[in-house]
Amino acid sequence: MSTTRTIRFTLNGRAVAADVAAGETIVDMLTLRFDLKGARESCGQGLCGCCTVTVDGMAVSGCLSMAWFLDGTSVETIEGIGTGGALDPVQEAFIEAGAFQCGFCTPGFIMMVRQLLDAHPDPDDEEVRHYLTGNLCRCSAYPEILTAVKLAAAKRKKLAA
Amino acid sequence: MTATTPAPSIGRSLPRLEARDKVTGRVEYVHHLRLPGMLYGKIFRSNVPHARIKSIDTAAAAALPGVYQVVTIEDIRKVIPHPYYGPAFHDQPILADGKVRFAGEPVAVVLAFDRKIAEDAVALITAEYEELPGIFDEIEAMTSDVLVHDELKPASTFPDLQHLKGRKGTNIALDYQLRRGDTEAGFAKADHVFEHTFCSQQVMHIPMEPFVSVADYQDGHLTLHTASQGPSFVRIEIARLLGLPENRVRVKVPFLGGGFGGKLYIKLEALVTALSMVAQRPVKISLTMEEQFYMVTRHPCHFTIKSGLTKEGKLIARHCEVIWNGGAYADIGPRVTQKAGFTSAGPYDIENVSINSYAVYTNRPPCGALRGFGAPQTAWAYESHTDMIAEAMGIDKVEFRRMNMLREGRPQASGTPLRDAEIERSLDHILDRMNWSLPFDRGSGTIKRGRGIAIGFKGITAPTTSVAIVNLFADGSCALYIGTVDMGQGSDTVMAQIAGEVLNLDAASIKVIHPDTDVTPYDMGTLGSRSTFHMGNAVKLAAQDAMGKIADLARELGLPEGANLPLADMLRKKYGMQAGNIIGTGSFIPDYEKPDTTTGLTKKGTPFWGVGAAGAEVEIDIETGAIKVTKLVNVADVGTAINPKAVQQQLSGAAIMQLGFTMTENMVFRDGQLTNGSLADYKIPTLLDIPREFINEHVPNAYDKDGPFGAKGAGESTTIALSPAIGNAVADALGVRIHDLPITPESIFRALQAAKGTPLEDCA
Numbered sequence A: 001m002s003t004t005r006t007i008r009f010t011l012n013g014r015a016v017a018a019d020v021a022a023g024e025t026i027v028d029m030l031t032l033r034f035d036l037k038g039a040r041e042s043c044g045q046g047l048c049g050c051c052t053v054t055v056d057g058m059a060v061s062g063c064l065s066m067a068w069f070l071d072g073t074s075v076e077t078i079e080g081i082g083t084g085g086a087l088d089p090v091q092e093a094f095i096e097a098g099a100f101q102c103g104f105c106t107p108g109f110i111m112m113v114r115q116l117l118d119a120h121p122d123p124d125d126e127e128v129r130h131y132l133t134g135n136l137c138r139c140s141a142y143p144e145i146l147t148a149v150k151l152a153a154a155k156r157k158k159l160a161a
Numbered sequence B: 001m002t003a004t005t006p007a008p009s010i011g012r013s014l015p016r017l018e019a020r021d022k023v024t025g026r027v028e029y030v031h032h033l034r035l036p037g038m039l040y041g042k043i044f045r046s047n048v049p050h051a052r053i054k055s056i057d058t059a060a061a062a063a064l065p066g067v068y069q070v071v072t073i074e075d076i077r078k079v080i081p082h083p084y085y086g087p088a089f090h091d092q093p094i095l096a097d098g099k100v101r102f103a104g105e106p107v108a109v110v111l112a113f114d115r116k117i118a119e120d121a122v123a124l125i126t127a128e129y130e131e132l133p134g135i136f137d138e139i140e141a142m143t144s145d146v147l148v149h150d151e152l153k154p155a156s157t158f159p160d161l162q163h164l165k166g167r168k169g170t171n172i173a174l175d176y177q178l179r180r181g182d183t184e185a186g187f188a189k190a191d192h193v194f195e196h197t198f199c200s201q202q203v204m205h206i207p208m209e210p211f212v213s214v215a216d217y218q219d220g221h222l223t224l225h226t227a228s229q230g231p232s233f234v235r236i237e238i239a240r241l242l243g244l245p246e247n248r249v250r251v252k253v254p255f256l257g258g259g260f261g262g263k264l265y266i267k268l269e270a271l272v273t274a275l276s277m278v279a280q281r282p283v284k285i286s287l288t289m290e291e292q293f294y295m296v297t298r299h300p301c302h303f304t305i306k307s308g309l310t311k312e313g314k315l316i317a318r319h320c321e322v323i324w325n326g327g328a329y330a331d332i333g334p335r336v337t338q339k340a341g342f343t344s345a346g347p348y349d350i351e352n353v354s355i356n357s358y359a360v361y362t363n364r365p366p367c368g369a370l371r372g373f374g375a376p377q378t379a380w381a382y383e384s385h386t387d388m389i390a391e392a393m394g395i396d397k398v399e400f401r402r403m404n405m406l407r408e409g410r411p412q413a414s415g416t417p418l419r420d421a422e423i424e425r426s427l428d429h430i431l432d433r434m435n436w437s438l439p440f441d442r443g444s445g446t447i448k449r450g451r452g453i454a455i456g457f458k459g460i461t462a463p464t465t466s467v468a469i470v471n472l473f474a475d476g477s478c479a480l481y482i483g484t485v486d487m488g489q490g491s492d493t494v495m496a497q498i499a500g501e502v503l504n505l506d507a508a509s510i511k512v513i514h515p516d517t518d519v520t521p522y523d524m525g526t527l528g529s530r531s532t533f534h535m536g537n538a539v540k541l542a543a544q545d546a547m548g549k550i551a552d553l554a555r556e557l558g559l560p561e562g563a564n565l566p567l568a569d570m571l572r573k574k575y576g577m578q579a580g581n582i583i584g585t586g587s588f589i590p591d592y593e594k595p596d597t598t599t600g601l602t603k604k605g606t607p608f609w610g611v612g613a614a615g616a617e618v619e620i621d622i623e624t625g626a627i628k629v630t631k632l633v634n635v636a637d638v639g640t641a642i643n644p645k646a647v648q649q650q651l652s653g654a655a656i657m658q659l660g661f662t663m664t665e666n667m668v669f670r671d672g673q674l675t676n677g678s679l680a681d682y683k684i685p686t687l688l689d690i691p692r693e694f695i696n697e698h699v700p701n702a703y704d705k706d707g708p709f710g711a712k713g714a715g716e717s718t719t720i721a722l723s724p725a726i727g728n729a730v731a732d733a734l735g736v737r738i739h740d741l742p743i744t745p746e747s748i749f750r751a752l753q754a755a756k757g758t759p760l761e762d763c764a
């Protein structure tokens, strides 16, 4: 019943291959075949951002996008950010600002904030609110997330200098 | 105990112990758990709200390749002869048993090794129903002859429900009463009497980690891995269902991706247990976001409040008639009815009070505990009513509150005196942050601006017990064994701080062992703002017990007083090598006096008082009804803030959640069918909904004498007064009162049109 296909792609900097089924989502593939737990399904409808990963540098909803089409791409997940055991500046900023409670939405937010800062290194409040409006946090750590974005922007600037 | 003294723990904004695991995505949730040989269960649900089941056809589903088994109540009865559960009433069947009582009720389950196959198979199941008339409205349900249950079946664990045993011919699951003074006489004496009715809608917790449980039953032993806020309760209730001793039921809980009261008592645990027994394999059920709306929700509430006053504006009598729509199964509804009933007259000093509070069955999804335990619904009524009275009497709204406010030491309606409850200071704090005494811009043209305040309080479920164990290892490092579930509130960190303070250890070095009922001792549950107070006290006692044992050891070793030898050295001295432990235990249950069975009066009805106050500014376009909350201030009395940052997060998180319940969230039903059960149609707050000015603070230097280091719970206080503060701001802007939540542009526009004498037609 289920057709499968072998796909080859880069996952967090490593060349990998997987036999995936036609209807298999990116989140399912990452959890079931690679044991990665950072991208997670919550709404399953592309509405909450808990499943966010990047494909060739673009954030996508892993609950809606099919693994089938990853062949030849480069995929990055929360597990792949940061270098050599050190946290990414956005991760550090989330800890310093206390930008989470239960943590279930956190990897999705962090992935999205990285993309936000790539596009807008110095975002104002309005830009941040709009950019992140597709990420939901039921614990409502929103005020702290706003602070974390500012902190992360400053950290990145310092690193770049 | 260590050579260098660590910084004091209490009052320190220590980052969460598990912070790193959360930002790297590695933190453990049941969501991800897979066991070898595990089956996935997918639920087939009823599509009618009230019906007798004539037949269920599972043949096509069972025949689908890859399906392991399809299970109905008949299969479950073979392993659990009396498959009914519930914390207050044993009214809920593990799967529908001959009848369905709400649209969305679980009727059958497909088990398969592959989740997708289970999903496909569910679509092949059909059921034939003989539909029965449904009852959805709580007021109609009070007197209707449409009955949701034939007979009331209270659980033996609730002594105050025993009089309901075997009661027939009613949908009323609990009638709570409080009688103080003589309300009738009070009204007769009053110069003014006011009566208003307010309603709150049905809403849902929406934890981002949807409900999930895994059961592994083997040879009379059960292990449950479950996203539960109450592992001890789960163990006791499942052991009862299975007729097993507690030591054969092991319940393990890692971190939770949110709970908010939803993941309490039995949710999926009974079902996965039964399935694992039937299939003789581990079974996991994970709900989808849409399915969560059929698990548990918050009670709609219909509240009529009547007050009598002297001509000076002193409240002398109040009657509260509160009706809670509990849905098809009682869950913890009777406790909500009673606990929120008890404070439903508000934080005011009134000589004559009568309260009737009813839990009512209807054919809606079940309602249970949700952040605030009913207090936000009652405050919506009593604080809207407060403003309406002040306005009608021409008294300043703040002065009116001060004139009637319940003050320290004065008996609350139940007779329990107010103690360590900073109601007036919370109000003062709000007024200050709202710049209340300064002139206010009331808008211009079609934009009207208004502002409002409200205060509120709540009692805490009592009496409940927490037990803690502190274990100091041979090298002096420490682990804490507690049943409190960290669902995001930061309990691991706060409990480590309490232990660290007593043990003179760096809190960040303490390991907190997560609930595992084979290892961690009893705790009543992570609910109702009780953990910091109850478990915090137990942890403090356990740590003190350990310190006592260390002092004993020093004496035993003949060490001079004040020698301060590190524990590791003492243990080495005693055992001749790195060996041994010091184990401290603590258990805590607060003082409590059972309410009188006829009057509901008690001198000690709550271990502490949760207190919250709110202020709001709104901006409304009167041509469209569009509303913006431009400023929101929330203040709570949390006693001592053990971790000020964690407290701040609780206050602001709870406020935003309640903002959703006030402005957008509403489970909409048509003929008993939920029409908006998904995040696409049911809107929870996003970053764009956070008011531009948003202030959340605790009352400085508050102290609860019975709390650990003066602390009390913080998770719910800012939910209480928020809705009426916004409702009062709307009334201030428009001169028009909204009585029903949520406050939407449509409801504002309708109210404006009605006030103009040109009401819009109702859409059914």
Ligand code: FES
Pocket: A040, A041, A042, A043, A044, A045, A046, A047, A048, A049, A050, A051, A052, A061, A062, A063, A064
């Ligand atoms: S789970 Fe993918 S967006 Fe919600």
Ligand code: FES
Pocket: A099, A100, A101, A102, A103, A104, A105, A106, A136, A137, A138, A139, A140, A141, B208, B257, B258, B488
């Ligand atoms: S931290 Fe819990 S959902 Fe965002």
